[in-house]
Amino acid sequence: MTMEMKDSGSVVLTAYHPHSPARIPGMEQSFVQDMPPGHSPTSRKSLSRCRRINRMLSNESVPPAFSRSNSQASMDSTSMEDFWCEVESIKESREDGSEEAMLLEFKPADEGELEAEWLQDVGLSTLISGAEEEDGQALLSTLTRTQAAAVQKRYNTYTQTLRKKNKHTVRDVRDIFGTSDSSPTFETVPVSPVSSNGIQLPGQKPVWKSVSSKSCLDCGTDKGSLSIIEELSYDVSFSESITVLPKTQEWPKNQRFKKEDSALPKFIVRKSRFGLTEVGDLSPEDMKKIRYLSLIELTAFYDALGVELKRNRVERVRGRENGLFGVPLTVLLENDQKKVPGIKVPLIFQKLLLKLEETGLETEGILRVPGSASRVKNLHQELEAKFYEDTFDWDQVRNNDAAGLLKMFIRELPSPLFTVEYLPAFITLVEKISKIKLQLQALHLLIMLMPEANRDTAKAFLQFLKKVVANEGKNKMNLWNVSMIVAPNLFIYKGKRANQQEMQAAATTAHIVRLLIRYQDILWTVPSFLISQVRKMNEAAMNNSKRQLMFDKGVRKLLRRKTMERERPERPEGAVTFPPYLQSDIPEGVIRVYAPLHSKVSMAIQLNSQTKAKDILARFHCENSRGSSQNVRGQIQSLHEIGGNIGQHCLDPDAFMLDVYRANPQAEWVIKPKAS
Numbered sequence: 001m002t003m004e005m006k007d008s009g010s011v012v013l014t015a016y017h018p019h020s021p022a023r024i025p026g027m028e029q030s031f032v033q034d035m036p037p038g039h040s041p042t043s044r045k046s047l048s049r050c051r052r053i054n055r056m057l058s059n060e061s062v063p064p065a066f067s068r069s070n071s072q073a074s075m076d077s078t079s080m081e082d083f084w085c086e087v088e089s090i091k092e093s094r095e096d097g098s099e100e101a102m103l104l105e106f107k108p109a110d111e112g113e114l115e116a117e118w119l120q121d122v123g124l125s126t127l128i129s130g131a132e133e134e135d136g137q138a139l140l141s142t143l144t145r146t147q148a149a150a151v152q153k154r155y156n157t158y159t160q161t162l163r164k165k166n167k168h169t170v171r172d173v174r175d176i177f178g179t180s181d182s183s184p185t186f187e188t189v190p191v192s193p194v195s196s197n198g199i200q201l202p203g204q205k206p207v208w209k210s211v212s213s214k215s216c217l218d219c220g221t222d223k224g225s226l227s228i229i230e231e232l233s234y235d236v237s238f239s240e241s242i243t244v245l246p247k248t249q250e251w252p253k254n255q256r257f258k259k260e261d262s263a264l265p266k267f268i269v270r271k272s273r274f275g276l277t278e279v280g281d282l283s284p285e286d287m288k289k290i291r292y293l294s295l296i297e298l299t300a301f302y303d304a305l306g307v308e309l310k311r312n313r314v315e316r317v318r319g320r321e322n323g324l325f326g327v328p329l330t331v332l333l334e335n336d337q338k339k340v341p342g343i344k345v346p347l348i349f350q351k352l353l354l355k356l357e358e359t360g361l362e363t364e365g366i367l368r369v370p371g372s373a374s375r376v377k378n379l380h381q382e383l384e385a386k387f388y389e390d391t392f393d394w395d396q397v398r399n400n401d402a403a404g405l406l407k408m409f410i411r412e413l414p415s416p417l418f419t420v421e422y423l424p425a426f427i428t429l430v431e432k433i434s435k436i437k438l439q440l441q442a443l444h445l446l447i448m449l450m451p452e453a454n455r456d457t458a459k460a461f462l463q464f465l466k467k468v469v470a471n472e473g474k475n476k477m478n479l480w481n482v483s484m485i486v487a488p489n490l491f492i493y494k495g496k497r498a499n500q501q502e503m504q505a506a507a508t509t510a511h512i513v514r515l516l517i518r519y520q521d522i523l524w525t526v527p528s529f530l531i532s533q534v535r536k537m538n539e540a541a542m543n544n545s546k547r548q549l550m551f552d553k554g555v556r557k558l559l560r561r562k563t564m565e566r567e568r569p570e571r572p573e574g575a576v577t578f579p580p581y582l583q584s585d586i587p588e589g590v591i592r593v594y595a596p597l598h599s600k601v602s603m604a605i606q607l608n609s610q611t612k613a614k615d616i617l618a619r620f621h622c623e624n625s626r627g628s629s630q631n632v633r634g635q636i637q638s639l640h641e642i643g644g645n646i647g648q649h650c651l652d653p654d655a656f657m658l659d660v661y662r663a664n665p666q667a668e669w670v671i672k673p674k675a676s
Helices: 043-060 072-080 081-095 115-122 132-139 145-165 173-177 284-305 331-336 345-361 372-388 399-411 420-431 437-451 454-471 479-489 508-519 530-548 553-564 613-623 628-635 657-663
Strands: 009-013 208-211 229-232 257-260 265-272 590-594 602-604 637-645 646-650 670-674
Touching: 043 628, 072 115, 081 372, 081 399, 081 479, 081 508, 115 145, 115 284, 132 145, 132 284, 132 399, 132 530, 145 284, 173 265, 229 437, 229 508, 229 613, 284 420, 284 437, 284 530, 284 646, 345 399, 372 399, 399 479, 420 479, 420 508, 454 479, 454 508, 530 646, 602 613, 613 657, 613 670
Parallel strands: 229 265, 590 670
Antiparallel strands: 009 257, 208 265, 590 602, 637 646, 637 670
């Protein structure tokens, strides 16, 4: 790969293969003269090493075909200097023993094993085991054309490999899905437009509302600068929206992008009558299904673009069982939840972010100017000993030292924050996909794939970085500066040694971080087509369960007896049994809303085409303004859709309730605080 800086500020990238890389480290050159006298004596050495790295990248690594003038090489060195100095700083922190160098070992993949793991990761282990599982069948019944093709491709590869190895008899895909065609295909769901966050209603056309207040991030660009405005829609799956595959020769061998903030387009999100749904608005059970569908959709998306979706296979690294640094996020949260039930981000990480937000956002060069290595090492040890005893003195921590501890925490995670498995996919989305809109869609699905602990921690971190960029006028840290400093801490992970290819991915990883910061409000919104598929998956599972119950003799006898006692029409398939207080006759378009924390706990509300969730909340607030307790009045209440074809769904205040009701008429409607 080569990297080249043009006078216009563009960066040229070529292929990068991210296997067996190492997390390596860096020192800041631009501010060495401002460091206190007590700073580490290695700072002068760091400066020279930093310059050698830049010279190597700007001159020695460039093939003859890309020879450039000395001025261009100098511009390369200056433009990416922050990245390499950060890399050198990380390396020095390891050399002086302040950080443990835990290696990640990569497992070689046998033929067919990758496909088997993929089928397991998308919730289709039933195709491997041969068992008849309801969840697997329900999932398959919701797939779109491109998603089904992606599943079939992996399953066919898996079965062909097993037949070659003669391990055991493999079920033919036609036996599983009952197809007789010589080229078996999965049954797919039609790709006709589906309503956002719901189900396509007969004869109803989606109604769209343009929303930009939460979909874009200014990131410190000049108010007078004009960015390209593009439109995003979550109505149809990303892979289905790719109607024309770019020809191979049209994909540039050298990917270019500009580092100016104004070069990034401003995306306008299409907000339907169902509103928008954030990650925390769905139940854990439904989010698990979102992850299954996201991996299938990401694979189909890459297939549609003609790009290989690579994943690392890593031996599980067992981190420390206790302490703060080098402890897996899940273990940290398990320990922290004993003190603060329901917490989603580790306490130490929250405290470091809070310290920097309170005192460090306006500090010039925050994140970029390194703290004292010796002080950071001592603070690290003191935190390990005193943090959970609440005896640590946070007033003694300087802002640059706090930033160093924050980056150290991220680097010392046993597994990278954005997971080792999908780091190659993050790199590929920039190096193999040219349009930023397509990059953003791939990035969106990768975020949906992240484990809950990683996703919540990453969200808190990106929100902090957004605040850093917003204070650019005082801290002199713009979006590109922050991205270059953060990238090596996130994407250059621990391995045996650093290599040239990894170092040349600097601009690639910095661009990924830039997208994460700029478009974070979009990335933590669940695409509505995935929610629609979850609804259909839940409905299919309920129908399967009902059919299974119908074969139970005891149930059949009970039904016959009930029928003899009282003639009544059979309930439609998919219907659920409600408690007695919900079984009263309720006219069409009328819902009963429950608010167990209010003095008036229930209310029947007639819906019309303009009734929004926030209107119902306002009505309850008015009715209960005097009777409710002070605690309830101080809480932010939200309307939740519970049951039916969804587990639990916190509704957007702008959601039109009649549309949501028609999409899930069997749901309960409850007002309660939104989960933090």
